Amino acid sequence: MNDPELRLLSAADVPAVLALQAQCYGPEFLESAQAFRAKLEASAPHRCSWMAWRGSEPLAYLVSLPVCEQSLPALDAPSVSLPAVPRLLYLHDLAVAPAGRSLGLGRRLVAQVLERAQALGLTRLGLVAVQGSVPYWQAQGFAEPVALAEGLAQKLASFGADARWMERTVQGAARPI
Secondary structure, three states, rough: OOOOEEEEEOHHHHHHHHHHHHHOOOOHHHHOOOEEEEEHHHHHHHOOEEHHHHHHHOEEEEEEEOOOHHOOOOOOOOOOOOOOOOOOOEEEEEEHHHOOOOOOHHHHHHHHHHHHHHHHOOEEEEEEEEEOOOHHHEEEEEEOOOOOOOOHHHHHHHOOOEOOOOOOEEOOOOOOO
């Protein structure tokens, strides 16, 4: 069987993203097509969101955005405005279809985002862990900070009471965007 290919995500991939999202998340975490289009369009110049495909079958995706803690988009935000000088690359969403879970696609996508953060000159990755995923993210090198940045707690609340903010340092960042 051929190894899945990673391709940049675009607004044209939103139907596939929505289908994968529905396989991976509870109804409280499902986002609209408008919300995904807004994130993908805002982040397109930064080339930081990917989907794994096996032939024409989408198996996984990762959407990320260069942001500051204050500009973190809320869950299902209908529009996204990115800061001129971001402080971190935010992993908004990682979903792996059941058919792709034994293929290491989550790790491959996180590695891709880590490389992109380095190229963008960003020294941190951040994410919101939901659905009990903290152990998975800890295994990927992420940890919960001792204290949350101002305004982050309010954004975190849009993801539910069990949501946790996690960060990872990026080594070897090239240049600021």
